[in-house]
Amino acid sequence: MQDSFHYLAMVNQMMIQKKLMEQLKTTGLTLGQPKVLDYLKDHDGASQKEIAAGCLIEAGSLTSILNRMEEKGLIERKMLNGNRRTFHIFMTESGKKNQKLVEAAFEKIEETAFSGISEEEQKRFMQTFEKIYKNFNAK
Structure with a gap:
């Protein structure tokens, strides 16, 4: 079982989450x-719907995540163009500072993950991993 794709994918994801949260405690x-801060790095001002799709988070779960982030002063919701039905999410200065910490943590995790793996092997792995991702999205 330890050499199956699904097992390795699950335990690697769990290890990434664990290492990430340890670094950000x-x-x-x-x-x-x-994940939301990482998404907003490149999509600041995105709608909740866009964030949910981009982060693969259910709308209800995202709402509670955003509520807590707003309470902590990490994000703010704004209406654009008078549209009262769609809020857009923007990082605050505090959110941007935390996003930089998230980015540094991800970089450290990737450095650890690829330790002892050549650049060529990393490139091939990422190409294959992207194909797997596309396979899941094609169906």
Whole structure:
């Protein structure tokens, strides 16, 4: 079982989450919040619907994550163009500072993950991993 794709994918994801949360424990960020900050890095001002799709988070779960992030002063919701039905999410200065910590934590995790693996092997792995991702999205 330890050499099956599904097992290795699950345990690697769990290890990434564990390492990430260990590195970010002083920030007070909780599960789900680093992913949202990472998404907002390139999509600041995205709608909740866009964030949910981009982070693969159910709308109800995202709402509670965003509520806690807003309470902590990490994000703010704004209406654009007078549209009262769609809020857009923007990082605050505190959110941007935490996003930088998330980014550094991910970089450290990737450095650990690829330790002892050549650049060529990393490139091939990432190409294959992307194909797997596309296979899941094609169906």
